[in-house]
Amino acid sequence: MSSPILNDDQWLKLLEYVAEAFNDVTLSRGFTYFKQQRVASLSISETRVVQARVAEEESGEYRVILNLDKPGSSQCSCPVPAACKHMAAVWMELGDRLGYPASQIMNAKMHLKRVTSTTSLESTLLQLPKMDVSGWHKFLNQFTSLIKATYDLGNYVDMLRQHLLNIKKITIPFSDMDQIFFDMHQELFILRKLKEQNAQNGVSYYTSSTLYRVYDEIHTWLKQKSPLLDFSVSGERLEQTLSYIRQQMAEESGHSYQDYGVYTVLWKHWVAPDPKASHYITKEIEALETIDLDSQSPSLSAAKAFLYLQQSRSKEAWRALKENDSFKEAPAKLFIPFLDHLYNTQNWEDLVNWLRRSASFFNKKRTKELDVYADFWTKAIVHLPQAEEYMWSVLEELLPYSFRIIEDMLYEQRKWKPWLEMQILQGHDPLYHRVNVLQPIEKDTPKLLLPYYHQAIDYYVSLKNRHDYKLAVRLLKRLDKVYKKMKQTERWEHFFSGFVERHSRLRALQEELRKGKLLG
Structure with a gap:
């Protein structure tokens, strides 16, 4: 035939008739007949009348006549006056031959609900470009209402994002800029859902780590998208977005500053590069200044200070921070x-x-x-x-x-004197440091190292054990180099001869001095 027997709209009307005329039991029995292939010799006349026979195991067969234009006038030769299982089986056979699933006839009510829901969703999605961002968030809330939070909030985020991907299956007439803003508000929506879960269930390591991860991801996303922006065609969306984030900051308790972080990244990477940045800053400050000081969260105070600083109003920026009641706990x-x-x-x-x-x-x-x-x-x-x-x-x-x-x-x-004083104060002798740490001092002012070495040598000798004698000898050899650096070998020889004489009774020390080749 040159034109289809049933088009999609006619098929839906037929489903509406079936859903109203047939009960579930009859449809189930008709589906069984259809699967058992009991419908025979089905034909369609030019007047759109279907004639078929349905076989019965005991009573032979029944003749069924269906009217495609007036389904309610259809007939069956069985004793049931209307909407019988034989008619249901023929409707299913007809649908199957025309390329429509017989299961849609059997589940007509459910299929119609699904179609209605899909049609309604498509209609709503097509309206998104005309909505403001608050409308977007209402839609996203309804669209994800069946996604329930789990203990693992990371999994919850993944489920939300996976479900939101379904929106992309329908072509929405967004402008390029609106698409960027809508994508951003999907991320902001996910953040809000996470915060709601934190408020309900309390913050744990797992919830806070997920929240921080998502905040980091949106920071990265904002930076990546900044080269694509053109506020000359989307200034209204920007103002709506700033208003939304202001509201989030107003609800932010304590000193977490997470929404404030999104706010500052948005300004730095989206607004600041725009030629009209000063205009947006002025308008935003006016909006922030209208908020009562007593009801300002620390985040809002920080946002105001941040914008004052963009205008080089340093004193006012500090004052904006300080005016918040909880400033001391910042x-x-x-x-x-x-x-x-x-x-x-x-x-x-x-x-x-x-x-x-x-x-x-x-x-x-x-x-x-x-x-x-x-x-x-x-x-x-x-x-x-x-x-x-x-x-x-x-x-x-x-x-x-x-x-x-x-x-x-x-x-x-290279403030060597106070630095050495700090080493002595901490009990750090020259052996605490690598040799190269003290080399710059040996080069600049070796004289400063003398008391540092002498004090450490006396300390190790006073411990009177073989191990510490070895350390004392290491220091003596380095001290020798310092005196040579100062070109005061006579002073070294005078000190060393006195040192040996003073500790002549310490045989173990004398042995270590010989091993170190300081004594002949």
């Missing part, structure tokens, strides 16, 4: 991005001021943040030498946690 990590910005913009005076003001927040057990903080000081005084006095004063205030930092700085700056 973690050291909060200040690193601010210090980094001041360094990158070469604002040396403000960098020193922030280093001095934030010092107390780093007065904790030595961490990576304390090392970074000290490194900023080192960089600052290169450009602002007069600030070195402040640096040493601050580092002394951070003792004992800054002890190693001070020690390293003194060594790097």
